[in-house]
Amino acid sequence: MRKALVTGSSRGIGKAIALELARRGYALAVHYAGNQAAAEATAAEAKSLGAPQVVVLGADLSNPQAAQKLVAEAHAALGGLEVLVNNAGITRDTLLIRMKDEDWDAVIATNLSAIFHTTREAIKLMMRAKWGRVINITSVVGILGNPGQANYVAAKAGLIGFTKAVAKEYATRGITVNAVAPGFIESDMTAKLPEAVVAEYLRQIPAGRLGRPEEVAKAVAFLASEDAAYITGQTLCVDGGLTPH
Amino acid sequence: MAILDDVREVIVDKLGVDAEKVVPEARFIEDLGADSLDTVELIMGLEDKFGLEISDEEAEKIRTVQDAIDFIQSKQAQA
Numbered sequence: 001m002r003k004a005l006v007t008g009s010s011r012g013i014g015k016a017i018a019l020e021l022a023r024r025g026y027a028l029a030v031h032y033a034g035n036q037a038a039a040e041a042t043a044a045e046a047k048s049l050g051a052p053q054v055v056v057l058g059a060d061l062s063n064p065q066a067a068q069k070l071v072a073e074a075h076a077a078l079g080g081l082e083v084l085v086n087n088a089g090i091t092r093d094t095l096l097i098r099m100k101d102e103d104w105d106a107v108i109a110t111n112l113s114a115i116f117h118t119t120r121e122a123i124k125l126m127m128r129a130k131w132g133r134v135i136n137i138t139s140v141v142g143i144l145g146n147p148g149q150a151n152y153v154a155a156k157a158g159l160i161g162f163t164k165a166v167a168k169e170y171a172t173r174g175i176t177v178n179a180v181a182p183g184f185i186e187s188d189m190t191a192k193l194p195e196a197v198v199a200e201y202l203r204q205i206p207a208g209r210l211g212r213p214e215e216v217a218k219a220v221a222f223l224a225s226e227d228a229a230y231i232t233g234q235t236l237c238v239d240g241g242l243t244p245h
Numbered sequence: 246m247a248i249l250d251d252v253r254e255v256i257v258d259k260l261g262v263d264a265e266k267v268v269p270e271a272r273f274i275e276d277l278g279a280d281s282l283d284t285v286e287l288i289m290g291l292e293d294k295f296g297l298e299i300s301d302e303e304a305e306k307i308r309t310v311q312d313a314i315d316f317i318q319s320k321q322a323q324a
Contacts, residue, residue, distance in 0.1 A: 127282070127286065169282075170282070172280065172282065173282065
């Protein structure tokens with residue numbers, strides 16, 4: 001039985017990832033930043049779908065100590081940790097010339113630095129086990145760029161580079177490190193967008209529709225599996241054809 | 246000798262080798278089969294065990310079991 005920690009899994013794409021792993025029999029640590037009730041709901045659903053064990057852990061990932069501790073707690077509670085899905089993320093969208101230092105710092109802290117802290121802890125554990133999977137949820141905007149998201153795009157592009165470097169460092173240890181880049185997915189984040197913006201996105205997406213969180217979760221579950229053992233350092237776009245690369 | 250025993254314990258744990266192979270003249274890479282990541286883990290294990298910090302430059306020079314013992318002894322003498 002594999003054990004997985006999914007950060008930011010109280011809702012949205014993170015929740016879908018947790019539930020997909022639950023269906024495949026993983027023991028799970030469900031992490032949340034603020035919404036404990038939603039995390040408990042994810043946990044209950046995960047159990048009903050077949051996860052043999054589920055723990056719920058709260059942590060403010062913008063705090064380095066808290067991020068590290070989260071991994072240690074998940075490892076202790078589950079009795080091991082073989083899969084880390086770095087999914088948690090925030091947005092503070094605005095044009096660069098209006099972007100406050102706090103907007104920049106908050107997004108870099110949670111969407112990039114936190115991944116450094118959780119992954120460093122997890123890799124140490126995975127090295128001992130000589131098996132591991134790290135899956136970083138980035139975004140197609142990290143490849144394409146997007147106006148109004150200089151902070152978010154910088155963090156997500158940084159995550160792609162981080163993924164490549166760490167993949168090369170631990171490939172000899174049976175540890176793979178990959179990124180999944182969702183395109184425009186039905187979620188709280190895209191629900192906030194004005195209708196005209198969504199219509200414009202839809203024109204650009206070859207598949208002609210937004211993606212579903214479950215479609216991202218399937219890609220993550222594949223990369224977490226034994227079947228993906230020879231795939232590392234990659235960024236897999238789940239975006240309806242928006243970003244061929 | 247206490248330091249050798251403690252060093253041996255870390256090496257056996259990190260490199261998964263038999264304790265009797267961990268003799269002072271044994272080289273980590275050539276004799277004990279360590280790769281570059283193993284040596285980093287070993288250095289981190291020694292740091293934890295002996296409560297000291299070993300810089301990358303210092304770690305470069307630690308190639309044998311005796312090197313590790315000498316380094317730890319010199320650090321402890323400074324403390």
